[in-house]
Each structure stands twice: as structure tokens, then as C-alpha cells.
Amino acid sequence: MRELLRRTWYLLRRRDHDEEVAEELELHRALTQQALEADGLAANAAALATRRAMGNDVSARQRARDVWVAPWLQDIGSDIKFAVRMLMRDRWLAFTAILALAVGSGVNTAMFAIFNAYCLAGVPIAHAGRVIHVATRDLRQQERGMSFADIEDLRTIGLTSVTGLASFSGESASLGSEGRAPDRVFRSAISANGFAVAGVTPLLGRDFRADDDRPGAPPTVILGEQIWRTRFDAQPSVIGSAVTVNGVAATVIGVMPAGFRFPNRADLWQPLRVMTGIDVQARDVRVLGAFGRLNDDASVARAQVEFETVSRRLAVAYPATNTDIQIFAEPINRQYNADITQPAWAAFVTIGVLVLLIAWANVANLLLSRSMSRSREMAVRASLGATRRRVVRQLLVESGLIGLLGALAGLGVARIGLLLWTRATPDFAIPNSGFTLDPVVLAVFAVMSCTTAFVFGLAPALTISKTDVNRTLKDGGRGVHGPASRKWTIAFLTIQLAVTVLLLINVSTALRRANDLERIDRIIDPTPLMTASLALPAERYQTAAARLVFHDRLTRAIAGIGEVTSFTVATSLPVSGAPQQEVEIDGSGSGAAGQLPAVRTVAVGPHYLATVGQPLLRGRDFDDRDGTAGQDSVVVNQRFVELHYPASDPLGQRVRVRRDRSAPFSAWMTIVGVTPTVRQRPVPDLDPVLYLPFRAQVPATAAVIARSTGNPGALSAQLRAAVQTIDPDLPLYQMATLEQAIAEASFSGRLGFRLLLVIAGVAAGLSFIGLYAVMTHAVMQRTAEFGVRLAFGARPWQLGGMVAWRVAAQAGAGLIAGLLLSTAWSRLFGETGTVIRLDVSTVASVTLLIAIAASLASLIPVRRAVRVDPMTSLRQD
Amino acid sequence: MGKSDASELLPGTLELLILKALVAGPIHGYGIAQHLKAVSDDVLQVGESSLYPALQRLLLKGWVKGEWGASENNRRARFYTLTAAGKKQLTVERREFDRLMLAIHKVLNTA
Numbered sequence: 009m010r011e012l013l014r015r016t017w018y019l020l021r022r023r024d025h026d027e028e029v030a031e032e033l034e035l036h037r038a039l040t041q042q043a044l045e046a047d048g049l050a051a052n053a054a055a056l057a058t059r060r061a062m063g064n065d066v067s068a069r070q071r072a073r074d075v076w077v078a079p080w081l082q083d084i085g086s087d088i089k090f091a092v093r094m095l096m097r098d099r100w101l102a103f104t105a106i107l108a109l110a111v112g113s114g115v116n117t118a119m120f121a122i123f124n125a126y127c128l129a130g131v132p133i134a135h136a137g138r139v140i141h142v143a144t145r146d147l148r149q150q151e152r153g154m155s156f157a158d159i160e161d162l163r164t165i166g167l168t169s170v171t172g173l174a175s176f177s178g179e180s181a182s183l184g185s186e187g188r189a190p191d192r193v194f195r196s197a198i199s200a201n202g203f204a205v206a207g208v209t210p211l212l213g214r215d216f217r218a219d220d221d222r223p224g225a226p227p228t229v230i231l232g233e234q235i236w237r238t239r240f241d242a243q244p245s246v247i248g249s250a251v252t253v254n255g256v257a258a259t260v261i262g263v264m265p266a267g268f269r270f271p272n273r274a275d276l277w278q279p280l281r282v283m284t285g286i287d288v289q290a291r292d293v294r295v296l297g298a299f300g301r302l303n304d305d306a307s308v309a310r311a312q313v314e315f316e317t318v319s320r321r322l323a324v325a326y327p328a329t330n331t332d333i334q335i336f337a338e339p340i341n342r343q344y345n346a347d348i349t350q351p352a353w354a355a356f357v358t359i360g361v362l363v364l365l366i367a368w369a370n371v372a373n374l375l376l377s378r379s380m381s382r383s384r385e386m387a388v389r390a391s392l393g394a395t396r397r398r399v400v401r402q403l404l405v406e407s408g409l410i411g412l413l414g415a416l417a418g419l420g421v422a423r424i425g426l427l428l429w430t431r432a433t434p435d436f437a438i439p440n441s442g443f444t445l446d447p448v449v450l451a452v453f454a455v456m457s458c459t460t461a462f463v464f465g466l467a468p469a470l471t472i473s474k475t476d477v478n479r480t481l482k483d484g485g486r487g488v489h490g491p492a493s494r495k496w497t498i499a500f501l502t503i504q505l506a507v508t509v510l511l512l513i514n515v516s517t518a519l520r521r522a523n524d525l526e527r528i529d530r531i532i533d534p535t536p537l538m539t540a541s542l543a544l545p546a547e548r549y550q551t552a553a554a555r556l557v558f559h560d561r562l563t564r565a566i567a568g569i570g571e572v573t574s575f576t577v578a579t580s581l582p583v584s585g586a587p588q589q590e591v592e593i594d595g596s597g598s599g600a601a602g603q604l605p606a607v608r609t610v611a612v613g614p615h616y617l618a619t620v621g622q623p624l625l626r627g628r629d630f631d632d633r634d635g636t637a638g639q640d641s642v643v644v645n646q647r648f649v650e651l652h653y654p655a656s657d658p659l660g661q662r663v664r665v666r667r668d669r670s671a672p673f674s675a676w677m678t679i680v681g682v683t684p685t686v687r688q689r690p691v692p693d694l695d696p697v698l699y700l701p702f703r704a705q706v707p708a709t710a711a712v713i714a715r716s717t718g719n720p721g722a723l724s725a726q727l728r729a730a731v732q733t734i735d736p737d738l739p740l741y742q743m744a745t746l747e748q749a750i751a752e753a754s755f756s757g758r759l760g761f762r763l764l765l766v767i768a769g770v771a772a773g774l775s776f777i778g779l780y781a782v783m784t785h786a787v788m789q790r791t792a793e794f795g796v797r798l799a800f801g802a803r804p805w806q807l808g809g810m811v812a813w814r815v816a817a818q819a820g821a822g823l824i825a826g827l828l829l830s831t832a833w834s835r836l837f838g839e840t841g842t843v844i845r846l847d848v849s850t851v852a853s854v855t856l857l858i859a860i861a862a863s864l865a866s867l868i869p870v871r872r873a874v875r876v877d878p879m880t881s882l883r884q885d
Numbered sequence: 886m887g888k889s890d891a892s893e894l895l896p897g898t899l900e901l902l903i904l905k906a907l908v909a910g911p912i913h914g915y916g917i918a919q920h921l922k923a924v925s926d927d928v929l930q931v932g933e934s935s936l937y938p939a940l941q942r943l944l945l946k947g948w949v950k951g952e953w954g955a956s957e958n959n960r961r962a963r964f965y966t967l968t969a970a971g972k973k974q975l976t977v978e979r980r981e982f983d984r985l986m987l988a989i990h991k992v993l994n995t996a
Contacts, residue, residue: 014945028963029937032914035962036933039915042958068934075941 018076029072033065084405091406098378102410104781105374105461108774109414112367113457114421115770117449119360119763121426125443127353130341131270134207140311141343142173142298147332154298157291158335161322167314169306172205174198175296177283178272180743182724183235184252191239192721195253196274197283203230205301206270212236213247213262220261221279223287227258230277233266253278255725271297285738292329293543295741299340311337356763359514362507363771369500370778371414372464375407376497377785379468400469407465408458415457419450432762497782498818505822505858508775510829511768512854518761520850528694529750531684532582532621537713537746538720539581540727542738544708555706558734559613565730566714571723574715577613579707581746582620584753586610586688590669591698593652594662594676607648608688608695609665611710613702617643617683619715620746627659627681634680635701643681648696658682665698690753713746720745772861775822780865783815787869794873795881808874812866819862823855899931899939900948901982904967904975907949911964913956914940940965948974 018025037058044054073082095102130136144152159175167173181195200221209215210230220228229251231240240246246260258278269275281287286296302311315335322330386399426443549555559577566575580586590604616622617629625646634641642663649658662676677700685694702710716723724743731740744752787794794807906917918936921929943949948971956962967975 010947011945014947018945029941031961032937032963033933035913035956035960036915036918036937038958038960039956062933065933068937071934071938072941075938075945 015076025076026069026073029069030065033068037062037065087402087405088409090402091409094406095409101374101378101781101785104777105371105410106414106417108367108370108374108778109411109457109461110417110421111770111774112364112370113415113418113453114425115767116360116364117418117422117445117453118425118429119356119767120449120453121422121443121445122429122763123353123357123360124446124449127345129345131344132267133270136341137339138302139206139340140170140300140302140308140337141340142300142315142335142337144294145334145336152294154296154335155291155294155329156286156289156296158294158322158330159296159298162315162318162335165318165321167300167311167318169303169311169314170300171303172201173298173300174202174205175280175298176202176271177280177286177296177741178274179741180724180748181254183239183276184255185239185249188239190252191235193235193275194273196272196277197280197286198271198277199280202271202277203264205299207301208264208268208270210262211265212244213260215262216277216279221281223281225279225281227253227256227282228261228279229253229258230262230264231260232264232269232275232277235275236263253282254728256282258282271299284732285736290329290548291326295543300337308337308339359511359764359767362511363767363774366504366507366771366774366778368460368464369504370774370781371410371461373497373500373778373782374785375410375461375465376468376500377782377789379403379471381785381789400466403469404462404465407461407469410465411458411461414461415454418453418457419445422450422453498821501779501782501818502821502825504775504778505819506825506829508768508772509823509826509854509858510833511764511771512857513826513830513850514833515764515768516850516853518764522758522761525687528685528687529583531623531686534582534746534750536716536720537620538716538723538727538743539711539713539746539749540724540740540743541709541711542731542740544738548735549708552706555708556703559702559706561734562712562730565733566712566727569714569723569726569730571716571718571726572714573717574615574619575712576616576619577702577710577712578616578620579611579702579710580688581711581713581749581753583687583690583750585690586695586697587667589665589667589698591663591665592673594664596652604666605651605696607665608697609700610688610697611700611702611705611707612643616699616713617681619713621715622683622686625682625684626657627679629681630699630701632703635703639701640675640677640704641680641701642677643683643699644679645683645685645697645699647685647694648698649682651696663698665700687754711742712740772857776861776865779815779818779862780868783811783818783866783869784872786814787811787872790873791876791881794876795878798876798878799882804874804876807876808870811870811873815862815866815869819858823858826854827851897978898982899935900943901975901978902929902931903936903939903943903965904948904971904978907965907967907971908975911952911954911966913962913964915962917965943971946974947971 040062041054041058044057045051049057077085131139133139142154144154144158146152154175156175159173163173176196176198178194178196181193182190183193183195184190198216200216200218203209203215211233213230216228216230219225231246236242236246247262249260250257251260252258253276264277280296300311302308315337319330319333319335322335323333389399390396422445426445430443544555544558549558563575566572586608588606589609591607592604612630614630614632614634617624627643630641630643633639644658644663652658653661658679659682661679663679664673664676666673683699685697688695688697712727714720714723714727727743728740731738742749797807798804902921903917906912906920912920914933914936917940918931918933921931940949940951943965944951948968949965950968951963951965953961954964
């Protein structure tokens with residue numbers, strides 16, 4: 009409305025407008041006086057009369073102003089202006105408070121965004137709540153994927169609760185196009201209905217059609233948005249162009265929207281049958297992932313019931329492959345989200361809250377200190393007529409301003425934090441939806457920051473607005489804040505320092521653990537090694553002998569590849585886990601009764617140690633004869649020796665294993681070699697490991713490991729070709745260099761560690777800035793007292809000593825509280841992965857750190873105290 | 886004669902009176918006060934603390950506009966004139982006022 013425009017125009021030239029009104033009033037007064045003089049009054053009498061009649065123009069001017077801007081708005085405006093001025097006066101304190109809030113809320117927002125991305129957000133597809141993840145479970149509750157044949161049957165049987173069922177697999181591949189070197193990408197092979205079931209349409213081009221997934225169909229590929237941008241410069245002309253995937257030409261038919269990488273962090277997608285032989289795979293080769301969309305009126309439970317029925321039918325129809333195989337369904341987000349009940353996440357969230365606590369304690373302290381120095385100002389205001397409400401409002405505006413600025417800055421901190429985090433996280437570990445600042449989260453934290461400052465400003469505001477005006481003005485505003493406020497300050501500081509100590513201890517423990525692990529992991533140099541998995545289907549390789557034939561032919565074929573210096577197989581890769589079995593030591597007598605000790609087992613082929621690069625401590629590596637009849641040998645690791653042969657030589661001793669109490673024992677095996685302990689599981693614990701000869705059982709599923717002279721990634725095409733010459737229908741899965749495989753397996757541990765490091769650093773920084781700020785302020789408060797002491801003959805160094813002692817006492821209190829807190833923490837989280845080591849060296853190093861930091865924090869306050877000039881300080885009154 | 890403070894008038898009446906005073910032509914604040922006093926035989930004496938805020942209200946609503954010029958004694962003064970919207974508003978307010986007066990009249994004259 010035009011009225012609004014006029015008001016705005018007024019706001020822009022407020023001062024001029026006010027002066028105009030003043031000028032009018034002045035003219036009015038002059039004319040009134042003139043009229044009185046014309047009536048016959050003497051000049052000064054007329055002037056007096058006018059003044060008496062008209063009085064002061066202040067009220068008139070204010071009412072004129074009130075027409076344009078509502079009085080309450082004007083009040084708030086002046087409150088804000090004044091708040092800004094006051095904050096500028098005390099700018100270091102304001103800056104520290106804003107910084108504390110910014111860091112606290114920013115770090116928390118970022119952490120929550122990370123937590124959200126991993127645990128809550130789920131898959132970024134439409135109505136993800138209606139999508140189910142479908143897989144199989146066997147008798148031992150081991151989960152596996154679906155087989156091609158089973159899925160086809162599920163589709164033809166026709167489920168009433170599910171509208172569409174899609175399957176997928178994925179692996180590392182190379183993408184080539186004209187004019188650029190090939191890129192290493194992750195290719196997802198997905199059934200033609202995959203995107204339709206997921207409810208996503210391509211950004212450009214078209215989706216796969218059923219025709220694209222027929223045997224013999226011309227190869228097609230759909231690109232991900234990121235690849236499209238980086239490799240093809242986001243040119244729409246990419247549609248219809250030809251590229252090569254793993255050396256095979258394919259036509260680009262579409263591009264998916266930005267941020268979409270479902271189902272397995274894919275960079276690009278091809279129809280399922282691009283994996284040669286997938287459609288004739290044996291029914292018991294269960295390597296495909298599967299998902300489906302529930303019907304509108306169906307529930308997961310109903311789908312589950314249907315799947316159970318189908319499982320039973322399949323078990324009857326195909327007893328060899330489907331007995332005791334249960335197909336199950338669960339909400340897809342449960343599959344993709346990390347388990348929030350895991351204690352590591354609980355600890356993560358707790359730590360975030362702790363940092364926030366530190367920030368809040370900081371702000372509370374700072375606001376408290378500030379209020380203490382303003383009691384006289386408040387008394388003067390009160391004596392000039394300010395109501396308590398007005399004073400409290402003014403103070404709340406000040407703390408609210410701090411809160412607002414802190415929240416805004418916190419946004420920036422969160423943004424930067426997430427950016428850095430995304431950059432530092434390897435591609436495979438970024439969840440499907442990326443790390444984004446959820447607007448809801450943002451709003452929550454913004455509100456929290458503002459209310460924090462508000463709440464923490466309220467207490468001091470209420471206290472000092474209650475001042476007894478007389479007393480305060482008389483004694484200079486020094487006696488108002490007695491022990492009560494001091495107690496709060498000490499309490500806040502102690503909390504801050506305690507939490508910091510806890511975090512530092514956590515970091516120290518994690519550092520040591522990481523160091524130890526690093527030393528152990530460095531035993532194997534993974535760089536020249538390439539791995540891939542294969543699964544020999546039971547139909548064509550029914551006996552161990554048949555599988556052995558395959559492996560012998562494979563070994564010969566791979567030996568023909570020039571760059572390969574050594575080749576072997578293993579049922580598990582290092583750091584990637586291994587099944588657990590029970591072991592009986594010959595001669596230990598623990599066989600019949602009681603619990604047998606646990607051990608991890610890996611079946612490895614000949615020359616495993618040499619290929620992988622694991623040194624031998626004693627004895628020998630496996631060769632071609634091990635595992636054959638009469639040659640039951642086993643290699644053990646150092647941990648096993650430490651546990652079971654502490655005093656004797658293990659070589660020549662015999663052991664045997666069994667899966668569990670209900671399973672039969674293997675044959676007795678002779679220990680022929682000892683290797684250093686290498687991490688078999690991606691956890692910090694070191695397990696005893698038995699390396700069994702592959703040739704004994706020749707498991708159907710295994711990983712092949714090849715050592716290359718050059719870049720191992722370059723081997724992929726040749727390895728694939730080698731396998732194809734022997735069995736053209738056998739694909740290689742999960743092709744990756746050992747480095748990649750280990751990195752993927754051990755990622756979560758490193759993630760946690762890195763986070764902890766950052767947060768502990770932030771927390772420590774916050775605490776010590778807080779300590780410094782409070783101590784400095786305290787010294788300023790005590791300047792008059794110091795002046796008096798000096799006048800009474802104290803030496804400057806004694807004053808400095810007093811301050812230093814205060815700082816030391818506070819730091820000490822914080823340290824002790826922190827150690828107590830750490831003990832409580834280890835009791836709470838002790839059983840899980842976040843155990844902390846409260847040993848002498850950890851405690852000592854943390855104490856040292858605190859001492860150094862406290863000394864640094866106290867430098868300036870002590871210097872201030874020492875520099876006090878008695879004359880100026882006493883005159884300050 | 887007691888001074889009738891503008892606050893004793895019905896709300897909005899002062900604005901109505903000012904608008905009417907402006908019909909004759911541009912006039913400054915003091916002039917308006919004098920005019921009202923003269924025409925009402927000294928009954929309506931508007932003080933500056935009510936007059937000028939009321940003028941500001943009229944400026945805000947866009948019913949008058951102000952122009953600076955020279956007053957009788959050669960000092961700068963703001964002269965107010967009615968705008969087209971103001972003329973319309975005058976008629977509206979006049980009618981409203983008459984209606985109100987009639988209503989009050991009726992109430993007072995009923996037994």
C-alpha cells in the first residue's frame with residue numbers, strides 16, 4: 009500500500025523529517041509570541057507566556073514520530089542500536105561468545121547432518137518407505153543376495169503385495185569415450201524395471217526398456233549426473249553417443265538426476281544382462297541385490313508372508329538349491345541406514361552434545377562476566393526511571409543479538425565443515441544422498457542458539473536488574489555479585505574443562521590404537537595387488553575335483569599374463585573378515601569337555617604368503633601339494649602362537665577345527681609355517697588366524713589375488729579374459745585393487761577417528777578460549793582490589809601469582825572432574841568399540857596438555873595483574 | 886473560557902476540522918490553529934502537541950501534502966494543501982460525522 013511506501017520513505021530520512029517538525033514547532037512558538045506582542049505584551053513577557061503555554065516540544069515531537077513508527081517498534085530499534093554499541097565496546101567478549109556459539113552450533117549441525125546422512129536419511133528415492141529390500145537367509149541366518157532364477161520365479165509367480173521387483177549388481181568398471189583417457193567408475197547392472205520401481209525418471213533421455221535387457225540386445229548405458237558433468241561437460245548431445253564400458257561399446261540413452269546413485273553408489277547403469285552369463289547362473293549363486301515396491305494397500309509384513317510361501321514352494325520344486333533358503337523382505341532404509349543403536353553412533357551423538365554443552369557453558373560464563381561489570385550502569389538507569397522490565401528487555405536484546413549472530417556464523421561453520429568432510433571422504437563412503445544441511449535441522453539449531461543466549465542472558469539480566477539502586481551507586485557497583493555468580497562461573501568452567509579432558513583422553517586412546525594398527529597393517533603392502541571374487545556354481549562344479557580343475561586351469565591362464573608375477577586365491581581378503589571356528593590343539597586335552605578356543609580361518613591357495621607379501625616368521629609357505637591327500641598342513645599367525653604355544657615351537661604340532669559343537673571335526677593338520685599377525689577383521693582386535701590349504705576343500709566362492717609389476721588396475725581386463733577362456737559364463741565380481749578393498753573395509757574405523765580428532769580439537773579450543781576470557785575479565789574486575797593491595801605493599805609478582813594460582817586451581821578442578829568423567833565413560837561405553845585406555849601415559853599426556861594450555865591462557869591475565877598501577881586503579885572509582 | 890483539548894473531541898474530529906480548514910487554500914500549522922480558533926469563536930483551541938501529530942497523520946495517509954514556503958514574517962514554514970484523496974476523504978468524514986451527530990442527538994432526545 010502507498011502508506012507503507014510513505015512509511016519507508018520516512019524511515020530513510022528520519023532525521024530530516026524530525027528536524028522539519030521541530031522547525032514547524034519553533035515557527036509556531038515564534039508566531040504565538042508575535043501575536044502576544046501584537047496584543048500589547050512586552051517582548052520578554054510575551055516570550056515567557058509562550059513558553060509557559062507551549063512548554064517543551066519534546067512530547068510533541070515524540071508524538072509526531074509515533075505516527076510513523078509504532079512506539080514499541082521504536083523501542084526495540086533503539087534497544088538493538090544500543091545493544092550493538094555495548095557489544096562493540098566489549099568486543100572481544102562479544103566475539104568470543106559469538107565464536108563459541110558459532111562453533112558449538114555449527115559443529116553440531118554438521119555432525120547431525122553426517123549422522124542424518126548415514127543413519128536417518130535413507131535412500132533418496134520417492135516414497136522410500138514403500139520400497140523393500142529383498143534377500144535370502146539360510147539355516148545359519150547368514151544373509152545373501154538373490155539368484156537370477158529365484159527372482160525370475162518370483163516375478164512369474166505374481167506377488168500381490170509387491171508391484172515391481174528389480175535386481176542389481178555392481179562392480180568397478182572402466183568408462184572410455186573419445187578424446188579422453190578412460191575413467192575408473194562404479195557400474196551398476198540393474199534390471200530394466202529398476203528405475204521404474206525406484207520411482208525415478210532420467211533427467212535426460214530415456215529409461216531402460218524391457219528390450220534393452222534381452223539377451224543379444226544392443227548394449228546401452230545410462231550415465232549418472234556427476235559423470236555427465238565432469239566427463240561430458242553436461243552436453244545434451246551425449247545422448248545417442250557411443251562410449252565403451254569395460255571395453256565393450258554401448259550407447260548412452262539417458263542421464264539420471266543429480267545426487268542419484270542408487271542402488272550402490274553407481275556412477276552409471278547398464279541393463280542386468282550386461283553381466284554375461286547372469287541369466288544362466290545356477291539357482292544357488294546368490295549374488296544379486298533386489299528391491300521391490302509395495303502395493304498401496306500392502307505392508308512389509310504381508311510381503312514377508314508371501315515370500316515365505318514362495319520360499320516353501322521353491323524348496324519343494326528345487327530341493328538341491330533352495331532347501332532351507334528363506335526369502336525375506338525388510339524396509340529398504342533399514343538396509344541402507346547404519347544401525348543407530350550401534351554404540352559407536354550413540355557415542356558420536358553424545359560427543360556432539362558434549363561439545364554443545366561446552367559452547368553453552370562458555371556463553372553462559374561470558375554473559376555472566378559481562379553482567380557483573382555493568383551493575384553500576386543498571387543502577388544509574390534505574391535511578392533515571394527505567395523500569396525493571398525495560399532493563400531486562402535491553403539485556404535480553406543484547407544476548408539475543410549474540411545468539412542471532414552466533415547462529416548465523418554457525419551456519420557458515422556448518423557449511424564449511426560439511427564441505428571439508430565431503431572432500432575428505434572417499435567416494436564409496438558417501439551415502440546415497442550426500443551430506444546436506446537439512447533445513448529442518450538448520451532451523452532447530454538456529455532456534456537453539458538464539459534461545460541459549462536468551463536463556464543464559466536471562467539469569468544475569470534478572471539478577472542485576474534487581475539491584476538496590478542506592479547501595480550500588482554508593483559502593484561503586486563492586487559488591488553486588490558475590491559468591492553466587494562466582495560459583496556459577498566456576499561450575500561452568502569446570503564442566504567445560506572436564507568434557508575437554510574426556511575428549512582428549514578419547515583422542516589419545518584412538519591415536520595410540522590407530523598407531524598400533526598402522527604398524528600392523530603396514531606388514532602387507534597392498535599396492536601391487538588386484539582382487540576379484542568368483543563363485544563356481546554347484547551345477548557345473550559339483551565336486552571338489554571339478555573345482556580344482558578349474559582353478560588349475562585358471563592358474564595356468566593367469567600365469568600367461570605378462571604383468572602378473574604371482575597369483576593365488578583366498579576365501580577372505582585381509583581386513584575383510586573371516587568366519588569363526590573352534591580349534592582343538594593336539595595334546596591340549598581340551599577336546600572332549602568345555603569350550604574350545606575360537607579361531608578365524610581363511611582358506612588360501614599355494615604361494616598365498618608370497619603373493620600377498622606377508623612375510624614368514626618360521627617354516628614355509630603353502631605349495632601345490634598342500635591340501636592334497638596326506639598333506640594336511642596349516643599355517644598359523646603369531647597371535648595364535650602367542651595364545652597356544654607360548655613356550656614351545658608350533659612347527660610340527662597338530663590342530664583340527666570344526667564350525668561349532670554340532671559340526672564334525674576336520675582332519676588333523678600339521679603346522680608348517682608361522683606368519684606375523686595381520687588384521688583379518690576390520691576391527692582393532694587382533695585375532696588368531698589359521699590359514700588352511702585351499703586345495704583341501706576347494707570352496708566354491710573365493711577371491712583371486714594377483715600381484716602385478718605395474719598398476720594392478722590395468723589387470724582387470726586380462727583377468728576377466730583369462731576367466732572367460734576357461735568358462736565363458738562365469739563373471740568376476742567385485743573387482744578391486746587390494747588397496748581399495750581394504751580401504752572400504754576399514755573405512756568406518758577411520759571415519760570415527762577423524763571425527764573425534766576434529767571435535768576434540770574444537771572442544772579444547774573452545775574451553776581454553778573460555779578459560780582465558782573469564783580469567784581476563786576477572787582480573788579486570790579486581791583491578792581496584794589489586795590497586796589496594798599494591799598500595800598496602802604487595803609486590804606485583806604476588807598479584808601475578810594470585811591470578812596464576814586461580815587459573816591453575818580451575819584447570820586442576822577441571823582435570824580431576826574430567827578424569828572422573830572418563831572413568832564413568834569407560835564404564836558406560838566400555839564393552840563396545842569406544843573403550844578408552846586410562847593408563848599412566850594417557851593421563852600424563854593429557855595432564856601435560858592441560859597444564860600447557862592453562863599456562864598459555866593465563867599469560868595475559870597474569871600480565872594484566874602484574875601491570876596494575878595502583879594510582880589509576882584506585883582512581884577508577 | 887476553558888481550553889478544549891483536542892483529546893476531548895471525538896477521535897478523528899480534529900483531522901476532519903483540519904481537512905476543512907485546508908479547503909480555502911494552502912495554510913501552515915499556526916494558521917490552521919488560528920483559523921479554527923477564530924471561526925469557532927475561541928471554543929476550539931488546538932494545542933501544538935495535538936495539531937502537529939494530527940498533521941503528520943494526514944501526511945502519512947496521503948490526504949494532505951506539505952510544501953515549504955515563506956511565511957508572513959519571512960521565515961520558512963510548511964504549507965499544507967488538500968490532495969485529491971483528501972478532498973474525497975473530507976466528504977466521507979463529513980458524512981460520517983453528521984451520521985454520528987444525528988445518532989447522538991437521537992439518543993439524547995429520547996426519554
